[in-house]
Amino acid sequence: xxxxxxxxxxxxxxxxxxxxxxxxxxxxxxxxxxxxxxxxxxxxxxxxxxxxxxxxxxxxxxxxxxxxxxxxxxxxxxxxxxxxxxxxxxxxxxxxxxxxxxxxxxxxxxx
Amino acid sequence: xxxxxxxxxxxxxxxxxxxxxxxxxxxxxxxxxxxxxxxxxxxxxxxxxxxxxxxxxxxxxxxxxxxxxxxxxxxxxxxxxxxxxxxxxxxxxxxxxxxxxxxxxxxxxxxxxx
Numbered sequence: 001x002x003x004x005x006x007x008x009x010x011x012x013x014x015x016x017x018x019x020x021x022x023x024x025x026x027x028x029x030x031x032x033x034x035x036x037x038x039x040x041x042x043x044x045x046x047x048x049x050x051x052x053x054x055x056x057x058x059x060x061x062x063x064x065x066x067x068x069x070x071x072x073x074x075x076x077x078x079x080x081x082x083x084x085x086x087x088x089x090x091x092x093x094x095x096x097x098x099x100x101x102x103x104x105x106x107x108x109x110x111x
Numbered sequence: 112x113x114x115x116x117x118x119x120x121x122x123x124x125x126x127x128x129x130x131x132x133x134x135x136x137x138x139x140x141x142x143x144x145x146x147x148x149x150x151x152x153x154x155x156x157x158x159x160x161x162x163x164x165x166x167x168x169x170x171x172x173x174x175x176x177x178x179x180x181x182x183x184x185x186x187x188x189x190x191x192x193x194x195x196x197x198x199x200x201x202x203x204x205x206x207x208x209x210x211x212x213x214x215x216x217x218x219x220x221x222x223x224x225x
Contacts, residue, residue: 033213033214035214041218042202042216042217042218042219043154043202043214043216044216045213045214045215048212048213088153088154090154097142097159097161097167097208098156098159098167099156099214100156101146101153101154102153103152103153104153106151
């Protein structure tokens with residue numbers, strides 16, 4: 001079945017450093033979504049990418065969808081302590097209503 | 112407006128007991144999902160409800176797990192004869208049901224089976 005892999009599993013940075021997490025799917029995706037889960041919290045939707053090669057920005061966060069629509073990345077510029085959490089990517093699997101989530105990348109930021 | 116709510120927020124039970132977890136989706140959302148999140152893991156799909164259609168139960172890990180959705184709104188996930196490996200956070204999510212859209216998650220129920 002479809003698999004969505006995320007790397008790295010963990011990333012620890014100093015405040016102000018950049019951070020990138022990568023998401024790779026075994027199959028072509030119609031779209032990809034990114035979620036953030038703060039420690040002790042629940043996943044919160046960040047963004048959805050649909051088009052091949054699409055790039056979207058949210059303040060210090062930059063999201064990319066690969067040309068082949070099988071990979072994606074989330075880049076955070078100049079991390080802040082508020083960025084701490086686990087970042088998940090998710091892609092539709094099979095049907096139009098089910099998502100396969102990656103295992104996430106846990107980001108910790110040292111102030 | 113109100114988001115997805117779940118109850119209880121925490122549940123500690125003994126091995127072999129049954130538990131019921133409740134989810135109240137966002138009003139008007141026809142799609143409802145249950146996920147399981149084990150410590151440090153991703154989200155494991157359990158079951159999906161859409162309106163009055165038959166639910167997609169393909170993610171339920173065993174016949175000890177079942178779920179209902181009454182009146183197209185509130186859902187209950189039941190785990191019978193709980194086992195220690197059932198310990199996890201059970202998350203509910205809903206969306207308007209137009210396709211693969213944003214999933215709005217509830218705060219989850221943290222289940223600990225002793």
